[in-house]
Amino acid sequence: MPENMAKDRPSRPPKLHHTTFTTLRMSEMVAWYGLVCGLQPVFQSNEASWLTNDEANHRIALLSPPGLKHPTDKSHETGIHHTAFEFDTFDMWLNNYIRLRDKGVLPFLKLDHGITMSIYYQDPDGNGVEIQVDGFGDWADSKEWISSAKEFAENPIGTFFEPEKLVEARDAGLSFKEIHERTRAGEYLPDVIPENIFLPEVW
């Protein structure tokens, strides 16, 4: 049981709804979130935009107020590391990787966390965006696993992988379960293992 579990909390907690970023690259950001995550603007201007890719009125908002400055050392500053979007199936997730790769959009980090298989991109401002698929195909199962698995406690960051090797494995007929297990076992490691998970500096 995590030690900081709140005893005093809302009896019916609110749901996570959206994240808002400030930006000096409004049109570029709107286009990028459309390309990578299918977010479409429900309202767009140079000063503020609201985007969604589901039934919610927005999931990402972008604000560009006067006087906004670039970060000075974003990679090493506290704050949001990434937001995450989840595909329902392994095939949808891997096909999205291929679609983006073919357009020259490549991830900076690829990790199998056990609970999810995750590919991390950077938006034009350098914010992380994780595109994931549930490692168990079921939130209840992955929630149970993250809470109790010794394997996760010993290695919460996960195992790096090279997505091209996953594409090859799927082409060879391996199932999602087999590919996930082999990825966790380190069979699809990249040639170079990243030294850290800091966001690459883009400013």
Ligand SMILES: [Fe+2]
């Ligand atoms: Fe994440």
